Amino acid sequence: MLISxxISxxISxxISxxISxGQFSKLQTRLLLSYLLVIAxxxxxxSTAVYAxxxxxxxxxxxxxxxxxxxxxxxxxxxxxxxYEELTxxxxxxxxxxxxxxxxxxxxxxxxLMDKYQAKSIPDFVTNPLISTExxxxxxxxxxxxxxxxxxxxxxxxxxxxxxxxxxxxxxxxIRSFILPVYAAAKSxxxxxxxxxxxxxxxxxxxxxxxxxxxFQQGLMAGVAIVSGLVTVGGFWLxxxxxxxxxxxxxxxxxFTSDASHELRSPLTAIRAxxxxxxxxxxxxxxxxxxxxxAIASASAQMSQLVDDLLLLTRMDRQAPDRAAWxxxxxxxxxxxxxxxxxxxxxxxxxxxxxxxxxxxxVYADAFQLCRLFTNLLANALQYTPSGGTVTxxxxxxxxxxxxxxxxxxxxxxxxxxxxIFDRFWRADQARSQHQGGSGLGLAIAKTIAQTxxxxxxxxxxxxxxxCFQVKIPLP
Numbered sequence: 001m002l003i004s005x006x007i008s009x010x011i012s013x014x015i016s017x018x019i020s021x022g023q024f025s026k027l028q029t030r031l032l033l034s035y036l037l038v039i040a041x042x043x044x045x046x047s048t049a050v051y052a053x054x055x056x057x058x059x060x061x062x063x064x065x066x067x068x069x070x071x072x073x074x075x076x077x078x079x080x081x082x083x084y085e086e087l088t089x090x091x092x093x094x095x096x097x098x099x100x101x102x103x104x105x106x107x108x109x110x111x112x113l114m115d116k117y118q119a120k121s122i123p124d125f126v127t128n129p130l131i132s133t134e135x136x137x138x139x140x141x142x143x144x145x146x147x148x149x150x151x152x153x154x155x156x157x158x159x160x161x162x163x164x165x166x167x168x169x170x171x172x173x174x175i176r177s178f179i180l181p182v183y184a185a186a187k188s189x190x191x192x193x194x195x196x197x198x199x200x201x202x203x204x205x206x207x208x209x210x211x212x213x214x215x216f217q218q219g220l221m222a223g224v225a226i227v228s229g230l231v232t233v234g235g236f237w238l239x240x241x242x243x244x245x246x247x248x249x250x251x252x253x254x255x256f257t258s259d260a261s262h263e264l265r266s267p268l269t270a271i272r273a274x275x276x277x278x279x280x281x282x283x284x285x286x287x288x289x290x291x292x293x294x295a296i297a298s299a300s301a302q303m304s305q306l307v308d309d310l311l312l313l314t315r316m317d318r319q320a321p322d323r324a325a326w327x328x329x330x331x332x333x334x335x336x337x338x339x340x341x342x343x344x345x346x347x348x349x350x351x352x353x354x355x356x357x358x359x360x361x362x363v364y365a366d367a368f369q370l371c372r373l374f375t376n377l378l379a380n381a382l383q384y385t386p387s388g389g390t391v392t393x394x395x396x397x398x399x400x401x402x403x404x405x406x407x408x409x410x411x412x413x414x415x416x417x418x419x420x421i422f423d424r425f426w427r428a429d430q431a432r433s434q435h436q437g438g439s440g441l442g443l444a445i446a447k448t449i450a451q452t453x454x455x456x457x458x459x460x461x462x463x464x465x466x467x468c469f470q471v472k473i474p475l476p
Contacts, residue, residue, distance in 0.1 A: 422443050
């Protein structure tokens with residue numbers, strides 16, 4: 001008995017760290033996705049920061065350009081105002097400036113204003129053909145009445161009632177303007193405060209800037225997409241290379257489990273045969289050794305079951321599902337047979353075993369493996385349900401899956417233990433202290449069989465109230 005426990009303990013230490021190919025594939029996928037998520041976050045933050053910095057710089061350049069144009073135009077406001085006043089008041093130039101239907105003067109261009117002198121006094125920044133045509137400059141008097149404008153791009157809105165003495169940026173849609181108040185310089189310290197002469201408004205279209213930023217953003221997005229693709233390929237290779245030693249270790253553990261199980265089968269078979277022979281001749285056994293023989297027989301049977309379970313798990317981990325044995329089977333028939341098989345055991349334990357099955361519930365599966373799956377769950381429910389309790393086997397049909405529930409009113413499982421119940425060699429402390437026997441692989445085998453068939457097992461349990469295991473198998 002002691003030897004069997006030590007062997008079982010050594011094997012459990014090895015196999016408890018083992019994962020299946022499906023779990024390894026999920027681990028590889030999680031690592032790759034985590035790696036890509038980190039890289040995508042870094043690239044996204046970097047590209048966003050670069051775009052924000054470039055956009056801010058270009059907007060600042062546009063604002064500086066507007067300020068420069070407005071400042072240069074402000075130096076001519078006093079002259080323009082004087083010339084404009086001559087055109088509007090002197091009889092010599094009567095009719096020179098056009099009027100609207102109400103008789104109000106319409107704004108004229110700077111070239112029209114200076115035409116009477118045939119002078120080339122128009123600033124280059126508004127007439128140079130090399131400069132963008134989507135800009136304009138306007139000169140206003142102190143009453144915010146538009147006098148002269150030059151260019152071909154002007155906002156339709158009026159000047160704000162209050163303008164900061166240092167000027168202010170105003171944006172309307174895709175139009176950005178800088179409005180600069182112009183003051184007459186004080187002649188001496190004793191002079192009156194600076195007098196407002198008027199306003200200058202420099203305007204530029206945002207279309208070119210927005211188009212430039214849009215192209216830059218598209219370039220960044222294309223760069224991020226290309227880098228992400230390269231990172232995905234490189235990340236997949238890096239993750240695969242980094243996991244190779246781990247996978248090799250897992251394969252060695254699986255090979256060890258398989259070899260150890262095969263090597264243990266022969267001596268265990270010999271031990272069980274020898275004990276069976278000795279128990280068949282009780283007269284040859286000393287009375288003091290009878291209980292020892294029973295203990296050895298029980299331990300060898302438990303070890304044989306453990307070895308068989310380990311071999312089954314190893315085969316399912318290392319091999320693809322053998323679909324040659326799969327066929328259309330009726331779940332209700334399998335479950336009815338199991339309920340009939342375990343009804344005597346339930347009656348002996350003073351348990352109520354009942355079924356609520358729907359007919360004609362068929363799945364495409366390995367009948368032997370499904371029988372093993374439900375046998376493990378049903379035996380587990382009967383084992384951990386105290387006398388007077390109830391175990392219920394029921395089935396349902398969803399749109400895509402067959403659902404089988406095995407419920408009991410047993411000892412239940414603590415909430416902190418639920419995430420571990422399908423781990424190999426797991427048994428809750430309370431179950432371990434009250435119920436002996438079993439290898440601790442039953443639920444792990446059931447979970448593996450369900451996943452092999454494209455399904456899954458979930459559990460809901462409350463300590464002291466019972467558990468409900470639900471098996472989900474895809475419909476054909």
